[in-house]
Amino acid sequence: GAGVSQSPRYKVAKRGQDVALRCDPISGHVSLFWYQQALGQGPEFLTYFQNEAQLDKSGLPSDRFFAERPEGSVSTLKIQRTQQEDSAVYLCASSLGSWNTIYFGEGSWLTVV
Amino acid sequence: GDSVTQMEGPVTLSEEAFLTINCTYTATGYPSLFWYVQYPGEGLQLLLKATKADDKGSNKGFEATYRKETTSFHLEKGSVQVSDSAVYFCALSVGGTSYGKLTFGQGTILTVHP
Numbered sequence: 263g264a265g266v267s268q269s270p271r272y273k274v275a276k277r278g279q280d281v282a283l284r285c286d287p288i289s290g291h292v293s294l295f296w297y298q299q300a301l302g303q304g305p306e307f308l309t310y311f312q313n314e315a316q317l318d319k320s321g322l323p324s325d326r327f328f329a330e331r332p333e334g335s336v337s338t339l340k341i342q343r344t345q346q347e348d349s350a351v352y353l354c355a356s357s358l359g360s361w362n363t364i365y366f367g368e369g370s371w372l373t374v375v
Numbered sequence: 376g377d378s379v380t381q382m383e384g385p386v387t388l389s390e391e392a393f394l395t396i397n398c399t400y401t402a403t404g405y406p407s408l409f410w411y412v413q414y415p416g417e418g419l420q421l422l423l424k425a426t427k428a429d430d431k432g433s434n435k436g437f438e439a440t441y442r443k444e445t446t447s448f449h450l451e452k453g454s455v456q457v458s459d460s461a462v463y464f465c466a467l468s469v470g471g472t473s474y475g476k477l478t479f480g481q482g483t484i485l486t487v488h489p
Contacts, residue, residue: 266418295476304379304464304479305419318474353419361468361475366411366419 264288266367268354274373275344283339283370287356294337295364296329297353305353311337312360344374377402379465381480388455388487396450396483398439398465406467408432408441408448409477413462422450422463455487 267286275281287294292313297305298321308327310318313334322329326345331337341348351369382397400406410422410432423432428443437452448465465480 293474297477302481304466304481305477307476307478310474310476312474318476355419357475363421363424364475364477365421368416368418 266354266356266365268352268367268370270370271368272371272373274375277346277374278343279374280340280342281344281372283341283352283354283372285337285339285354285356285367287335287337287354288365289335290358291356291365292334292359293357293362293364294331295355295357296337296339297355297366298323299351299353299369301350308339308352341372344372346374348372349374377406377467377469377478379467379478379480381463381465381483384482385484385486388485390457390487390489391454392487394450394452394455394459394485396463396465396485398448398450398480400446400448400465400467402446402467402469404469406469407475408439409466409468410437410439410448410450411464411466411479413464413482415461419464455485457487457489460485460487 294311296308299305307321311331326342328340355366357364407426409424411419412422423434425432425441431440466477
């Protein structure tokens with residue numbers, strides 16, 4: 263597609279359940295970012311990939327969060343043993359490279375009950 | 376650390392009114408500054424940007440000027456339309472090894488009435 267595609271758009275998980283969120287970046291985009299957006303707040307950086315290399319994971323809130331991009335295109339954000347505080351919108355974004363315009367997907371809304 | 380502070384919302388205006396949304400920042404380096412907009416049901420979109428002091432970014436009638444002396448990047452529009460109703464985010468990115476990752480403000484909800 264023409265834009266960044268994320269799935270699922272909406273996910274309700276029971277506390278303790280594992281979830282996986284998928285991101286299809288714009289074709290040819292080298293850089294990929296994940297952000298977390300809590301209700302009423304701005305997005306906060308989680309992690310960054312350049313191709314398949316995860317160059318920065320300083321924003322991941324705990325070791326329950328894991329991201330991968332094994333072939334340098336599609337990325338998956340995995341959250342293990344979900345907690346209520348993980349409820350948020352998870353945004354994926356991509357760009358042609360460092361310092362190029364960043365394009366965002368519509369987000370995956372995660373609710374942990 | 377780096378941070379962005381936006382004026383508290385929500386902001387409610389009548390059509391054709393003048394809009395200002397204040398944004399100030401704190402950065403360890405020399406940042407680039409951005410305004411992103413999120414329309415209902417859509418993803419974040421880049422509205423405008425400025426990469427150095429005194430630069431003015433503009434798009435769709437919106438403008439913002441990079442003011443280094445006041446560490447500000449206020450968003451303005453002379454005459455708002457109903458279709459401008461959205462959430463507006465001010466953001467920055469700094470140099471070095473940050474890869475251009477963005478630090479966002481908390482967002483300002485704008486509602487424009489006919």
